[in-house]
Amino acid sequence: MSAAADRRPAVVLVSGGLDSATVLAIAAERGFGCYALTVDYGQRHRQELAAARRVARTAGVVEHRSVSLDLAQFGGSALTDPRAPVPEQPTAGIPVTYVPARNTVFLAVALSWAEALGALDIFIGANAVDYSGYPDCRPEYVAAFEKLANLATRIGVEQGGLSIHAPLIHMRKAQIIQQGVRLGVDYALTLSCYQPKGEGEPCGVCDACRLRAKGFAEAGLRDPLVVGATR
């Protein structure tokens, strides 16, 4: 296999969660040299950033960059506002953990790096099945961003064919986990919880923890992060 840096380059958004860790493994399996991008947007839980670094390092990326952009100053989300409680029961509609335009900001920054690298491929872990109902995780959203990317950039206008890959978009959480396990992803490195305790221990009751637990249960696998699980 060629060295990662010699392969066709792709920018992969890596948050430190289960989904993006799986996407990174999928992009690498497809033969891309991966440039992992984490956006530090002022999320309450700084352990996410440490998880992203662990995941990227372990996956053998060409490069990992963390870019700071303070979306927390705008407010409007329980994920960036320490005063707003994270819901511990399922809620109807788009939940308060939605961060205004988060994936648009993430993809815009990824697009800027991709173009500077000469990369035509961007990967994102958006998922529209076992997800929290965020509007920027739907297939029509991803398609609209891809169209925009090709109009927005020199690389899109001159070469065309900029692709936004969302390989998980139609998968159930259990399928994502099975796929990741098959590709050797170590989910002990990831963090999904919206309100982890001290050293990154998941709360077990937030939306993200519930979706993750349901996914492992349906996959018939143990979550290596859950206390008492076999590591």
Add this chain to the structure above:
Amino acid sequence: MSAAADRRPAVVLVSGGLDSATVLAIAAERGFGCYALTVDYGQRHRQELAAARRVARTAGVVEHRSVSLDLAQFGGSALTDPRAPVPEQPTAGIPVTYVPARNTVFLAVALSWAEALGALDIFIGANAVDYSGYPDCRPEYVAAFEKLANLATRIGVEQGGLSIHAPLIHMRKAQIIQQGVRLGVDYALTLSCYQPKGEGEPCGVCDACRLRAKGFAEAGLRDPLVVGATR
């Protein structure tokens, strides 16, 4: 006239240049309470940020925010790379001063703030006539972003009608200047130059200076920034 904070809110991207200063005056004239947003993306010329502050303050905005996001680390543009010379003659195609995906990043951040504010209106000074040939200044680009914004956000999905206003898009530079002068914009506060000297004095030879000089000449007006001009 009602106080700015009581009006319908709009986020207005303000760079410190002539175009965005005019857009800010247009948005205010249309009755919006303006929330000015400047993105500090690592541009070589920090005087731009000072100009943005002057322009926003003078226009009586409800609030002005500067958000830092280091696009310069990605490279790929003469506007963020101090080693790359700014061209002093017109060039064919998209020039080296193009910053990868800049307007997409700006609009994404503006969209995040707009949604947090509950604002359905975003203004940008994109212009497709007397411009530098950047792909993200064309009407089809702005239309694609508007479509994306309505798919991307809770406010777009639940209320619809998110608008990206680019009131200068079909105007010549001379028309923009005439419009701004009519609305009382003080162009002495603005800065267009890509490589200003010491205290923000324009170089007179870069693309931005040439377009600005041509605009004032066609409008039959003096540029208050040009040395020797009557202020």
